[in-house]
Amino acid sequence: MSRLRRIRAILGVAGSQFRYDPGRTALAVVGIAVAVLATTVLAGVGVGVLATGEAQFDAADRDLWVTGGPVQFQPGTVGGIENTLVDAHTVAAELNERDDVQTAVPMAFQSVYVSPDGEDFETYVGAGAPARGPSVTITEGQEFSSEDVHYANGSYDGPMTHEMVIDRQTANRFNVSVGDTLYAGGTIATARQHEFRIVGISPTYSRFLGTPTVTMHLSELQEVSGTTAADRATFITVDLQDGANPEAVKAELEAEYPDYEVRTNDEQIRAILGDQAVVIASAVSLLVLSVAGGLALTLNVLLSVIYQQRREFAVLRAIGWSPWTVVGTTTAWASLLGLTGSVLGVAAAIPVTAGLNHLITAVVGFDGLVRATPEVLAGGFALGVVVSLVGALGISVLVARYSSTSVPGR
Template identity: 50%
Template structure:
């Protein structure tokens, strides 16, 4: 006949249900400072001083018991730790991506060496003319000239972004993002070659009947992709037919706009890009980039231009970055939902496993209560187990954060061209510890509900 004595129930692994508690002075620890009473108490009841004096002993005992019990159920513990680690790692990477996007955007605008940006109210993508960014400004050259005539404005450059067909073989053309700029200057950094020479002959005071300069700047990825160098020729056009008929000479290698846009680019003059893409009729541009004169106050110039051109949005670098990020609200909302799902999934997994652990060890907890361990101490034991699981998950997550961020950065650099886009901020680490230990503690609270009633200290008849 099976023996059903409390404390000797065996779990599924074949071990003693008492497992890690066997031989431990749990009851003594519980009674120390509370059960024995204080010498100064005439009734023998525990005093506040006695409880405080016994607290360190009880705390060490509870933490020790919690650790030993988790180690005894190693499989469930590791799975619970993995659930917390996955949730925290997801949050860290999402925070790192958000911080990296803002930091990278700030760097790109700083490298552009411009102070103000003039656009329509919003910039979107278009499929017209081969694709690219919508032209939000018309009569762009004329408006730019008006702005540049102001003494507080040093340069006002109309810029366009369109998709062109590009290639060395007219029968094998590929689509590439093309940037249109009025000319060279300090805003375009040349790594190889001489860059643009002479003036914009094609614009010809708005007639667009001047000769094409047929000069193109390429970035390093375009050079590698098409195996071309300075002095070689590329076919360019807004249509396949136009590209087969039009050749441009590579006059320089510049990564300025590929870094700004995060994609391989070719750069030609704005008027020539307008002609090739079919937008010359309205002198359409995506934006006007403005550099203020030395000593001029950027905010003051911003206010003056906004008042003079109310139909356009005049933004500082910071405002333009906020506008670009604001257009990706859906992406950030999706990322936030992904983080919320990760946290809820981690919490559910941890709570389920901890509750299962409590259920399977129910005879052990009954035995602890029977030998004198108080209910609050048993509940504290489960709370501590949850906190230890959370702490373990946090340690795993922060150990994996940097390698995971490096792997994501390599993937992002390959896909969109930006390096270092995922950068886990230092401030996120202590906050993630709060989340991790909080997850474990919540799981402990849920698991406490599964604690059994204490075993009877007398046998029934």
């Protein structure tokens, strides 16, 4: 019974401390909430950066990626990029004839000049890809009305459809919609000769690339960027038939096409991430920084508040409270601060994350780069509570050493 009464007394005093100075309590709670919020958001950014690349490739839903090696940037040339896979249409057609291949689609990405009036041009990424089929999401308008007819079995003398699909950011930037037109080409002179009609709005390729994108048929992008001679593409995506083994098909294709690189979806993700060591290091640094910053900020808040109350704790010792009873009181009070601050911090992290994602999407095109996953939220909450508890326990042991004759200010 004596122990129960002691616990009730500890909790009573801790609750009184929590209510006694609402201003100081509010500042402490806000300080811990900010620490938890910062930790959660930074950790969410770190997790999001690491997960975004994998998510983009998973969304592409392809089994194999055939490339001609690393894409080469060529400043000063038309398009600014040398796509290293040649004879793209021919290789894709040969792959489509295999029994274990469902579809093989060549795609290219080039820098193009885009203008709504043929006068003021801006540089955009042009995607030469089929904006049609189940893997492409059309939010407004329609998909391409036909296949890539301009290629015409390699002669490039078929009719150009001059159809274009753009993303919402591009539509807003040029104040255009379905049915309007945009000029596009590898040079300004070429762009003025090619007016494309917008047939649809789609986020598919802009999400994959993480930048505003204008999409046209591959042969038409090659035509306006001057790459028809070698039939260049960035890669060929391969979707296998149900039951086909990607590793086995990969081995066969590597033997059949020794000049090309063939990767599974996981290998392509690792290859992309392997070239982005700085990005990965930044993401890991954010995770470490979020935890270290949260620890430092939470402990600093507790130290400040407990230091301000050292007189009150010394008085408790002076009236006969045992050191461990003072420790228990301080720990219970700080835990209450940590619990309240952690709840507020996690609650605030959800709208803050949504706002940051909206801003990031508007600026750079990546959707959901900050990931407030249940694990991240739980980690932020646990950090606030556990650090408050452990920190208060350690600090209160020092506070309890005040003797009844060492009350500050006496």
